[in-house]
Amino acid sequence: MSFPSSLLDPEVAVNPYPFYQRLRTEDPVYWDEKMQVWVISRYADVVALAHDPRMSGIPPQNPTGEPRHQVLQKLTNNLVMFTDQPDHTRLRGLMEKAFNPRVDGVRERVQQVADSLIDAVADRGRMEVMRDLAVPLPLTVQSEFIGVPMSDSMQLTQWQAGLADFVFFTSFTPSTKENDRRTLQNLLALTDYFRPLIEQRRKEPKDDLITALVYAEEEGDYLSQQEALISSIVLTMGSFLSITVALANCVLGLCRNPDQMQKLQDQPALLESAVEELLRYESQVQFSPRRANKDFEMHGQLIRKDQIVIVGLGSSNRDESRFSNPDQLDITRADNRHLAFGYGPHGCIAARLARLHLRIAISTLMRRLKELHLETDDLVWNGAPMFRSIESLPVTFAMK
Ligand code: HEM
Numbered sequence: 064m065s066f067p068s069s070l071l072d073p074e075v076a077v078n079p080y081p082f083y084q085r086l087r088t089e090d091p092v093y094w095d096e097k098m099q100v101w102v103i104s105r106y107a108d109v110v111a112l113a114h115d116p117r118m119s120g121i122p123p124q125n126p127t128g129e130p131r132h133q134v135l136q137k138l139t140n141n142l143v144m145f146t147d148q149p150d151h152t153r154l155r156g157l158m159e160k161a162f163n164p165r166v167d168g169v170r171e172r173v174q175q176v177a178d179s180l181i182d183a184v185a186d187r188g189r190m191e192v193m194r195d196l197a198v199p200l201p202l203t204v205q206s207e208f209i210g211v212p213m214s215d216s217m218q219l220t221q222w223q224a225g226l227a228d229f230v231f232f233t234s235f236t237p238s239t240k241e242n243d244r245r246t247l248q249n250l251l252a253l254t255d256y257f258r259p260l261i262e263q264r265r266k267e268p269k270d271d272l273i274t275a276l277v278y279a280e281e282e283g284d285y286l287s288q289q290e291a292l293i294s295s296i297v298l299t300m301g302s303f304l305s306i307t308v309a310l311a312n313c314v315l316g317l318c319r320n321p322d323q324m325q326k327l328q329d330q331p332a333l334l335e336s337a338v339e340e341l342l343r344y345e346s347q348v349q350f351s352p353r354r355a356n357k358d359f360e361m362h363g364q365l366i367r368k369d370q371i372v373i374v375g376l377g378s379s380n381r382d383e384s385r386f387s388n389p390d391q392l393d394i395t396r397a398d399n400r401h402l403a404f405g406y407g408p409h410g411c412i413a414a415r416l417a418r419l420h421l422r423i424a425i426s427t428l429m430r431r432l433k434e435l436h437l438e439t440d441d442l443v444w445n446g447a448p449m450f451r452s453i454e455s456l457p458v459t460f461a462m463k
Pocket of ligand 1: 143144145155297298299300301302303305306309347348350351352376402403404405406408409410411412413414416417418
C-alpha cells in the first residue's frame with residue numbers, strides 16, 4: 064500500500080495523524096503538490112512562525128499578479144484573519160472591546176439551553192449529537208448574543224456553510240467558475256442580511272453584539288461600516304459553526320475512550336483539564352493558512368514570496384517532541400499547551416466563549432447521562448483538510 068502524498072488524499076481525511084507523523088519525522092516543511100501549499104508540521108516551527116513577520120494573511124493574488132480568487136479578494140479587506148500588523152492590532156482591538164465584556168453574560172443561558180436539550184431526548188435513550196445538541200445549543204445562545212432572530216439563524220447557517228466550504232476546502236483546489244459564483248452569492252446574501260441590521264442598531268441600539276460592534280471605541284477610533292459588517296459575519300460564523308464542531312469532536316473523543324469518560328464522571332473536578340485534552344486530541348482547525356511575504360529558507364526548503372504556507376495545528380497537537388504519548392487521550396494531562404485555538408496574534412478571539420460552552424455542555428452530559436455509547440463506529444468525516452468535522456454522531460445512553 065502506498066503512503067499518501069497529499070492532505071487531499073481520501074485516507075488522510077479519515078485519519079490524518081499517521082501522515083502528519085511521517086511529515087514531522089521526515090519532511091517538516093513539505094510541498095503538497097496537489098494543494099500547491101507548504102505544510103508545516105512540527106510544534107516548535109508552528110509556534111515560531113506565529114510571530115514571524117515573513118508570514119502574512121492569505122494572499123489577494125498569486126505570484127503572477129492575478130487575483131488568486133475573486134472571492135478571497137472580496138473577503139480580504141477588513142477580515143481580521145487576513146490582516147497584518149498594524150491594521151490587525153487595531154481591528155482586533157476594537158472587535159475585542161465589543162466581544163469580551165459580553166462573554167460571561169451567556170453562562171446561565173448556556174446551562175438552561177443545554178438542560179432543555181437533554182430533557183427533550185431523555186425518554187428516547189438515543190440522540191444524534193449534532194442535530195440534538197451541538198447545533199441547537201450555540202445556535203440558540205449565540206443568536207441572542209449576536210442579536211439575530213432565532214428564526215433567521217438556520218438560513219444564516221446555510222449561507223455560512225457555503226462560505227466555509229470555500230474557505231476550508233475549495234480555496235485550496237483549482238477553482239471553477241460555478242464554485243466561485245456560488246460562494247460569492249453566499250457572501251452577498253450575508254452582507255445583504257447584516258447591512259440593514261447594522262444600520263438599524265446604529266439608530267436604535269440594543270443589548271447585543273451587533274450594537275457593541277457598531278459602538279466599539281478606542282481613543283476616538285471606531286470600526287468602519289464595512290469592518291463592522293465583515294466582523295458581524297465572521298463572529299456569527301464562528302459562533303454557529305465552530306462550537307458545534309468542537310462539541311461533537313469532544314463527545315466523540317469521550318465515547319472512543321470510555322475509561323477516560325468514566326474517570327471524568329467519577330471526578331467532575333477534572334472538567335477543565337478534560338476539555339483542554341479533548342480539544343488537543345481532535346482539533347477541528349487543523350491548519351492556519353498564511354502567505355510568505357518574502358523568500359526564506361526553512362529546514363533546507365526554499366519558501367518563495369507569495370507561496371501559501373499552512374501551519375499545522377492538528378499535527379502540532381500530536382507532536383511527540385511536545386506531548387508524551389500524544390495519540391492517547393489523557394484527561395489528567397499536565398502542561399497541556401495545545402494549539403487548538405491557534406497561537407500568537409491571530410489566536411482565537413473567542414476561546415473563552417468556546418470553552419464556556421464546551422465545559423457546560425460536557426459537564427451536563429456527564430452529570431445527567433450514563434452509559435453513553437456510539438451507535439456506530441462508521442463515522443463520515445467531511446474530508447476538508449483544513450477543518451476536521453464529522454457529519455453526524457448517533458449515540459445511545461441511559462439517564463442517571
Ligand atoms: C471550540 C471552538 C473554536 C475553535 C477550536 C477555534 C479555533 C480557532 C483557531 C485555531 C484560530 C486561529 C486561526 C489562524 O491562526 O488562522 C481562530 C481564530 C479566530 N476565531 Fe476561533 N475557534 C473557535 C470558536 C470561535 C468562535 C465561537 C468564534 C466567534 C464567536 C471564533 C472567531 C474567531 C476569529 C474572529 C478568529 C480570527 C482571529 C484573528 O485573526 O485575530 N472562534 N479560531
